[in-house]
Amino acid sequence: MEILRYAAFTDVPSGGNPAGxxxxxTGLDDAQMQRIAAEVGYxxxxxxxxxxxxxxxxxxFSPRAxxxxxxxxxIASAVAYAERFGPGPIRLAAPVGEIAVDTGDGRATLRTVAPATRAIPAEVGARLLEALRYTSEDLDPxxxxxxxxxxxxxPVVALRRRERLAGLGYDEPALAALMAEQGWTTVDVVWRESATVFHARNPFPPGGVYEDPAxxxxxxxxxxxxxxLGLVAVPAALTVHQGDDMGRPSRLLVELDADPASGVRVTGRAVAIA
Structure with a gap:
């Protein structure tokens, strides 16, 4: 078995988000995969x-679950696959459904399963803001x-000022407990630079990682x-900047079709980590 290490959403090993x-x-059971993920540490x-x-x-698998x-x-897996077996489409059967991926020239584009949104109850939202050390005055209305x-x-938490995003510092035990209760994977804290350019940070305490760079x-x-929610004109191509405040800059291209039921396309480059 070969364990590869790639940085995704970047073209330099020191940027982006590293993944094993x-x-x-073939033949690995759950316990072995969990142990390997913990040893890799990404x-x-x-x-x-x-x-x-x-x-x-x-x-x-994250280091914890x-x-x-x-x-x-x-993205990292698709680029690694293409480097060994040639560019082209790849079909990945994930626990959430089939993920279609196109590869070529050191980049990959995945299409997600059908997206959805739901309201966050007021009491839960208040606890989320408290754990993130924000108030309602920090939010983009x-x-x-x-x-x-x-x-x-x-959960999507949109801020009205870039400096509040840069100053992210949260109550890790409180946020981890709330995320476990609500079944959230990361928190998507964002700031809108323009109609199609956004900056994001993603706390990930359930995975044993303070923050994801992409x-x-x-x-x-x-x-x-x-x-x-009709907050962008479709079809649309959006750029998400993430990891800048961590010193691991990442760029994610997000493309939206007009069909509200269609999956979202996410594109990025990836590079092997020596």
């Missing part, structure tokens, strides 16, 4: 089990607090949120 990749996990490691020509089943879907590990899904659930699943969910 196992291109052939926010996620993807385990692929070949299932036909340019097709595989995939599972994702399995997660239903991970965008950056999908044009981007409402919602939970968004495109393979995993993420979160493809959250970017896809956020794109679905913007489309469903």
């Amino acid at each position: 990749v196992v291109l052939d996990a 926010s996620e490691t993807a385990f692929l089990t070949p299932a036909g020509e340019r097709a595989a089943a995939v599972r994702y 399995e997660v239903p879907f991970c965008g950056h590990a999908t 044009e981007l409402p607090l919602r939970a968004a899904f495109a393979g995993a659930w993420h 979160t493809g699943a959250a970017a896809g969910a956020f794109g679905g949120y913007l489309r469903e």
Whole structure:
């Protein structure tokens, strides 16, 4: 078994979000995958089990637990796969459903499962803001607090000022407990620079990681949120900047079709980590 290490949503190993990749996990059980993910230590490691020509089943493990879907590990796995077996489409059967991926020239584009949004009860929203050490005055009134899904659930917390995003510092035990209770994978804290450019940070205490420098699943969910609530003109191509405040800059391209039921396309580059 070969364990690869790739940085996703970047073209330099020091940027983006690192992921472990196992291109052939045949014969590994849950405990072995969990142990490997903990030893690798990245926010996620993807385990692929070949299932036909340019097709595989995939599972994702953080250092602490399995997660239903991970965008950056999908991008990393697809680029690693293309480097070994050639560019082109790949079909990945994830726990949340089939993820179609196109690859070529060191980049990959995944299409998420159908996105969704749901309201966050006022009491839960108040607890979320308290754990994040924000108040209602910090929020962008044009981007409402919602939970968004495109393979995993993420609350979207939109801020009115960039400096409040840069100053992110949260109550880790309180946020972790709330996220476990609500079934959230990361928190998508965002600031809107323009109609199509956003900056994001993603706390990830359930996975044993303080913050993700690039979160493809959250970017896809956020794109679905913007489309469903009519907050962006579609079709649209959005750029999400993430990781800048951590010193691991990442760039995620999010593309939205006009069809509200269609999956969201998320594109990024990936590069091997020596």
